[in-house]
Amino acid sequence: MREIIAAPLAGLDLRKHYGHHQSPAVRAGGLIFCSGMLPVDPHTGERRHGTLTSEAHVVLGNLKLLLESAGSSLERLVQVHALIYDSIEYDVLNRVYRQYVANGPPARTVWTVQIEAGFKIQLDVVAAA
Amino acid sequence: MSAKREVIPLPVRAPDTASGSGPPASMVVRGGDFLFVSGLTAADLQSGERMLGTTANETRQILINLKQLLDAAGSSLDKVVKVNVLLRSMLEEPNMNEVYARFFPDQPPARTVCGARLPDGVKVIVECTALA
Numbered sequence: 001m002r003e004i005i006a007a008p009l010a011g012l013d014l015r016k017h018y019g020h021h022q023s024p025a026v027r028a029g030g031l032i033f034c035s036g037m038l039p040v041d042p043h044t045g046e047r048r049h050g051t052l053t054s055e056a057h058v059v060l061g062n063l064k065l066l067l068e069s070a071g072s073s074l075e076r077l078v079q080v081h082a083l084i085y086d087s088i089e090y091d092v093l094n095r096v097y098r099q100y101v102a103n104g105p106p107a108r109t110v111w112t113v114q115i116e117a118g119f120k121i122q123l124d125v126v127a128a129a
Numbered sequence: 130m131s132a133k134r135e136v137i138p139l140p141v142r143a144p145d146t147a148s149g150s151g152p153p154a155s156m157v158v159r160g161g162d163f164l165f166v167s168g169l170t171a172a173d174l175q176s177g178e179r180m181l182g183t184t185a186n187e188t189r190q191i192l193i194n195l196k197q198l199l200d201a202a203g204s205s206l207d208k209v210v211k212v213n214v215l216l217r218s219m220l221e222e223p224n225m226n227e228v229y230a231r232f233f234p235d236q237p238p239a240r241t242v243c244g245a246r247l248p249d250g251v252k253v254i255v256e257c258t259a260l261a
Contacts, residue, residue: 019226021237028210033258036241115219122243126211
């Protein structure tokens, strides 16, 4: 049984705004798989470019909205792939990230990759449903 | 209590993990309710020959193979929950996306796309998780 999770706010529907052929999240087997989360305005879908810190706040805020709308939460994250544009920002990432996963943080891997539209961060996560 | 873990036997010849000539990876492994599919590059599933080309062509070949692998494992593209697409260049994202959309006509899986250095001159790698 596979269930598509719709965007809780219009701006989080990247398929509608940017033509990305993907669902915001899918629930299956007791888990929630989220599409790569980007720093876009959750109401308008507008790109919110900034520092890695400011982009990370937007991404984690969006992730919180999406997970909570699906009956999960940041506390229920199981695994995170934190994609960043440059490994030099690793410590910067940790400073922001830490604020959102204070208790029993999820498993995590940080990758340095090229992210769409020149963004500095993207989060790819699995949470318990 | 331990959940099921099984390397899915597939009716394809390549890559041949058993003889040690291919990469030390199984193409499809079942764990619990899920099938985990290794990162696929564009190749002929029967001969194992690489089929390098444009981003669009590599994407098409990979997804044709993915469909075949999932069907053989008793799953299907409809049961895919998450896809990760790695591209040599994010400038090619629209070319990948257009082909990709044809394979998941409605209710597409969750997906993450990023640009990365890929081995052996390939332009696209696709890995996925599906319900068994």
